[in-house]
Amino acid sequence: MHSVTLAADWITIGNGLGADIKTLIFKVGIPVLCGVFILAVGFKTRAPGPTIMAAIFAGIMLGLSLSINTTAQVTSDTVNQYNSGGGSSSVLQGDR
Numbered sequence: 001m002h003s004v005t006l007a008a009d010w011i012t013i014g015n016g017l018g019a020d021i022k023t024l025i026f027k028v029g030i031p032v033l034c035g036v037f038i039l040a041v042g043f044k045t046r047a048p049g050p051t052i053m054a055a056i057f058a059g060i061m062l063g064l065s066l067s068i069n070t071t072a073q074v075t076s077d078t079v080n081q082y083n084s085g086g087g088s089s090s091v092l093q094g095d096r
Helices: 010-017 019-045 048-066 068-083
Strands: none
Touching: 010 019, 019 048, 048 068
Protein backbone atom coordinates (compact mmCIF):
# COMPACT_ATOMS: atom_id res chain seq x y z
CA MET A 1 0.00 0.00 0.00
CA HIS A 2 1.36 3.42 -0.93
CA SER A 3 0.82 6.44 1.26
CA VAL A 4 -0.46 9.50 -0.54
CA THR A 5 -0.26 13.05 0.77
CA LEU A 6 -3.58 14.64 -0.06
CA ALA A 7 -2.70 18.18 0.94
CA ALA A 8 0.89 19.38 0.77
CA ASP A 9 1.51 22.54 2.71
CA TRP A 10 2.88 25.53 0.83
CA ILE A 11 5.98 25.84 3.02
CA THR A 12 7.07 22.35 1.96
CA ILE A 13 6.41 23.28 -1.65
CA GLY A 14 8.59 26.36 -1.15
CA ASN A 15 11.35 24.20 0.30
CA GLY A 16 11.08 21.91 -2.72
CA LEU A 17 11.55 24.85 -5.07
CA GLY A 18 14.69 25.83 -3.22
CA ALA A 19 15.84 28.03 -0.41
CA ASP A 20 16.57 30.91 -2.78
CA ILE A 21 12.97 31.12 -4.03
CA LYS A 22 11.62 30.83 -0.49
CA THR A 23 13.99 33.57 0.73
CA LEU A 24 13.07 35.76 -2.22
CA ILE A 25 9.37 35.43 -1.48
CA PHE A 26 9.57 35.88 2.30
CA LYS A 27 12.37 38.46 2.54
CA VAL A 28 11.69 40.53 -0.60
CA GLY A 29 8.30 39.77 -2.15
CA ILE A 30 6.06 40.10 0.89
CA PRO A 31 7.73 43.29 2.23
CA VAL A 32 7.48 44.90 -1.22
CA LEU A 33 3.81 43.95 -1.49
CA CYS A 34 3.19 45.37 2.00
CA GLY A 35 4.74 48.67 0.92
CA VAL A 36 2.70 48.72 -2.28
CA PHE A 37 -0.44 48.05 -0.24
CA ILE A 38 0.26 51.00 2.07
CA LEU A 39 1.01 53.32 -0.87
CA ALA A 40 -2.10 52.22 -2.77
CA VAL A 41 -4.36 52.80 0.21
CA GLY A 42 -2.70 56.15 0.92
CA PHE A 43 -3.07 57.43 -2.64
CA LYS A 44 -6.60 56.07 -3.10
CA THR A 45 -8.07 57.40 0.13
CA ARG A 46 -5.85 60.44 0.81
CA ALA A 47 -6.86 60.12 4.46
CA PRO A 48 -4.64 59.35 7.42
CA GLY A 49 -7.00 56.87 9.15
CA PRO A 50 -7.17 54.20 6.44
CA THR A 51 -3.47 54.66 5.66
CA ILE A 52 -2.54 54.08 9.31
CA MET A 53 -4.74 50.97 9.43
CA ALA A 54 -3.15 49.72 6.20
CA ALA A 55 0.28 50.21 7.77
CA ILE A 56 -0.81 48.26 10.86
CA PHE A 57 -2.21 45.39 8.77
CA ALA A 58 0.88 45.37 6.56
CA GLY A 59 3.08 45.31 9.67
CA ILE A 60 1.19 42.34 11.06
CA MET A 61 1.50 40.53 7.75
CA LEU A 62 5.19 41.34 7.49
CA GLY A 63 5.84 40.19 11.05
CA LEU A 64 4.03 36.92 10.48
CA SER A 65 5.87 36.24 7.24
CA LEU A 66 9.27 36.94 8.80
CA SER A 67 8.53 34.63 11.76
CA ILE A 68 7.19 31.73 9.67
CA ASN A 69 10.19 29.52 10.51
CA THR A 70 9.60 29.98 14.24
CA THR A 71 5.89 29.28 13.82
CA ALA A 72 6.62 26.14 11.78
CA GLN A 73 9.06 24.88 14.44
CA VAL A 74 6.61 25.48 17.30
CA THR A 75 3.82 23.77 15.37
CA SER A 76 6.07 20.82 14.57
CA ASP A 77 7.08 20.48 18.23
CA THR A 78 3.43 20.58 19.29
CA VAL A 79 2.44 17.87 16.81
CA ASN A 80 5.39 15.69 17.85
CA GLN A 81 4.49 16.12 21.52
CA TYR A 82 0.87 15.18 20.79
CA ASN A 83 1.94 12.11 18.80
CA SER A 84 4.22 10.92 21.61
CA GLY A 85 1.50 10.89 24.24
CA GLY A 86 0.96 14.48 25.26
CA GLY A 87 3.91 15.40 27.43
CA SER A 88 4.57 15.04 31.15
CA SER A 89 2.20 13.43 33.58
CA SER A 90 3.19 15.66 36.51
CA VAL A 91 0.75 18.28 37.69
CA LEU A 92 2.22 21.72 38.14
CA GLN A 93 1.11 24.11 40.85
CA GLY A 94 -0.92 26.27 38.42
CA ASP A 95 -2.68 23.30 36.77
CA ARG A 96 -4.97 22.37 39.63
